[in-house]
Amino acid sequence: MPQEWPDPLTSAIAIIGSGPAGLITAHTLLQDGFSQVQILTRDSTVGGVWAADRVYPGLQINNVHGEYRFSALKMPPAEGGRLTGHDLRAYMEAFSQRFQHIIRFNTEVVHIRRDETTSLWYISLQDKITSTLEVLVFDRVVLCTGGCSTPNIPQPLSVAAATQAGFQGPVIHSMNFASQIDRILESTTNIKVLTVIVGGGRSAQDMAAYLANQGRKVKVVFEMADAILASPSPLPAFVRKSRLLSIFFGYSILRSRLERFLHTTRLGAIITGSFWSTLSAASLASLSVPNDSPLRNIRSLFWTTSTNDEGVPNPNRFHALVNAGKIELVSPARVRGFTPGGKCLTLSDGHMVDADVVLLATGHASSWTGLFDENTANELGINRHPPGSASSAKSYTEWDNYRSLANPPKSRPDSVKWAATIYNGIVPAKNITRRDFAINGASFTANVGYSCEVQAHWISSYFLGDQMSIPKTPEEAYERAERDAAWVRKRHPDALLRWPQYTDHLLEEMGLSSMRSGGNWLTWPFKIIDVKEIANLSEERRQSRIGAEPKP
Ligand SMILES: Cc1cc2nc3c(=O)[nH]c(=O)nc-3n(C[C@H](O)[C@H](O)[C@H](O)COP(=O)(O)OP(=O)(O)OC[C@H]3O[C@@H](n4cnc5c(N)ncnc54)[C@H](O)[C@@H]3O)c2cc1C
């Protein structure tokens, strides 16, 4: 280690957020020998989305068993096939207790500033119980504030707008469903009381199912529902837990002949399209969705990452309750706001719908907007900007030969308006050489446990100054992040999916082997990807560090 650089292992590191990303980042850094690692969280228990006061009844995970876990702790078996929200809460609590993370609870981070003279981070905190303010100083920061921890509430649907219109009932976002459930049930004891749920995603469906099962009157207003994956019996592990689906999904780099065939040839594109449409049709059929149901008004499995992975149909869940007439649907329509007098909601199609209780399942907003001091945000380069506005901006035509991408659906306006130049979704390109800031959990993945764990190792190597094949200059990082963003716009007009090709890429940047599930030329697509295959990454990284010159 060159003399002028302090020992990174004694540097004070703040991890903001105690969800899965925060927990695995703390664990990995501690395991690697970092001695001053502290988690700051506004929650009162660990788990983030899976924290005790966020898990609502009926929540089950969107993944098959064994996918959502870290390598250092086994996941107990799932009763009834699917893990519940409570199973995940218990797992996150057990993980954190077992590895004794230092956590400051009820601590909201309200402001982050880096002093450009000392390069120290000043983090302003507010104690959520006493409201006292405090500033702590750190050498490094890892942001793990999650993609589902700040509600997106369109202004015309806000509590303020409801009050102004004279609406008398509760207006509650899905993030607060668990903590407000008693209030909602008390407000709806009269069978005539109508709860309107706004949104077509998984939160809307879960809240509707819970209330319908409690005998409440529910209407759901949505334009398009999530894509759906369901089957009469669980799909075999070699389909669900292997690379198979990701191969049919395609990626910015097509490494194998099979992938090149499926995405760049005419026949391959036909097979790819048929694969996804057959899966979608079979899913709808297994849920007995009638041909004229608004529940056929869904996004395409191939083009979206908003997928409701329903698994095996169950009479107490959303689709069956809709079929049984216990949940009413109003679709396609968007809710525009409250009518004057506050008795109804206005819809995009000009109609109105009565409402006594309004539940907003309108999704989530960025968890770090407004958190950074303006100078710091500029120095870091963390803010979003119009695509292609970087100095190195150029157009990317390298995916023009992907025949599988020939007929994309219309993008949501926001997804093409903005780009963030965050290298690997982990480090703002502009800050690449400073090795004092990283983000974990910002990349959408089908396997949160595996992805966040590999990202945590990448971050640890980055902070340690390990030899990594990453850009050496901000310009190079910009160029690669812009290319990545261009791919995301091309492939996923709606969202980012990075799995498992993304984690392979991160492993390679750390100089480690990738595509660890093995297999030969014929069997590799079907080999099960197991988090056990990354259980020794710390040791592997230590071995490759021996004899290598560290980078500050
Ligand atoms: C109801 C629900 C169910 C889901 N189910 C699944 C699923 O089944 N499968 C799946 O793959 N994904 C699911 N997701 C997506 C989910 O977000 C991720 O699986 C996972 O929780 C992301 O982990 P994370 O640590 O990045 O973020 P989170 O779990 O959201 O954790 C973020 C943490 O940061 C804290 N934080 C944020 N801002 C601040 C601040 N300013 N100061 C202090 N602390 C702060 C939060 O309080 C929280 O502790 C679900 C999301 C929701 C909302």
Ligand SMILES: NC(=O)c1ccc[n+]([C@@H]2O[C@H](COP(=O)([O-])OP(=O)(O)OC[C@H]3O[C@@H](n4cnc5c(N)ncnc54)[C@H](OP(=O)(O)O)[C@@H]3O)[C@@H](O)[C@H]2O)c1
């Ligand atoms: N494991 C589980 O069971 C589970 C449960 C809940 C959530 N989740 C996950 O958590 C993430 C967030 O899910 P989410 O359902 O909370 O949010 P989401 O997927 O972002 O869905 C929000 C929905 O609200 C709609 N919407 C927004 N404004 C609207 C309006 N004015 N009128 C009508 N509809 C409006 C959106 O439509 P547009 O897209 O057209 O704007 C979208 O359908 C997802 O990844 C989801 O899979 C998982």
